[in-house]
Amino acid sequence: MSVGNNRFSNPIIKDEIEVLNESKEKLIFKTFLKPNGGQSRLHYHTKITEKFKIIEGELHVILNNDKRILKPNNEVLIKEFDTHQFYNKSDKNVVFEVEITPARHIKKALQIIYGLAKDGKVYKSGMPKNIFYMAIGLNMMDAYIPEAPRIIQKLGISILAAIGRIIGLEKKLMLQYCN
Known part of the structure; x- marks a missing residue:
């Protein structure tokens, strides 16, 4: 694994997660996404919502077939059944906060x-x-x-x-x- 129970990384999608806040209702973590990293395909959830808030860099997001580039202080809300995918096309790291409601598992x-x-x-x-x-x-x-x-x-x-x-x-x- 990586550093402790609240910080872990994935060499395939080239990101690292740092859990900031965790409760039954909500999970908040910071994602550090390396250049050319990101999810490999579109997906959706039926019981959770996600909110991304960009802190640093530019995050590419596909949301319901709409391609967007999110910059610092931009936010996007991903509701139940919204198809989505995120990735970093730049040569710089992207840092963004993710809020998941409810936290579930x-x-x-x-x-x-x-x-x-x-x-x-x-x-x-x-x-x-x-x-x-x-x-x-x-x-x-x-x-x-x-x-x-x-x-x-x-x-x-x-x-x-x-x-x-x-x-x-x-x-x-x-x-x-x-x-």
């Missing part, structure tokens, strides 16, 4: 996915190679891709995540990456 999911990435257990897209790990992470993050019907994704993710819980994989991931 997002911090743990990020720690697991980032830990797997650091351990080389993910594809170039950043998704875990182990299908049970992938399902556990996606289930915790409430994340879906727009290209496939949500009902099919939800069913597959729910079943595989449940199997992962039953056979102890979720507990193993939590112990390895969240403590």
Whole structure:
């Protein structure tokens, strides 16, 4: 992992997260995104909202097929079911604050996915190679891709995540990456 339980990084998407505030209702963290870093694909959430506030640099965001460049003090609100993706096309770091409401299990999911990435257990897209790990992470993050019907994704993710819980994989991931 990286430095402690409240700061962790992902070499695949080239970012580091520092948790600033955490409660049941809200998770706030600062993201340090390196040049040419960012998410590999569009996705959406059904139960959370995200707010990005740019502190330094220029963040490229795709929100519901609308491409935007956010600069310092710009904010964007990403509501439930909004498709989105962020990335850094510049040669400078981007620093932005992320507020997630409600917090749900997002911090743990990020720690697991980032830990797997650091351990080389993910594809170039950043998704875990182990299908049970992938399902556990996606289930915790409430994340879906727009290209496939949500009902099919939800069913597959729910079943595989449940199997992962039953056979102890979720507990193993939590112990390895969240403590």
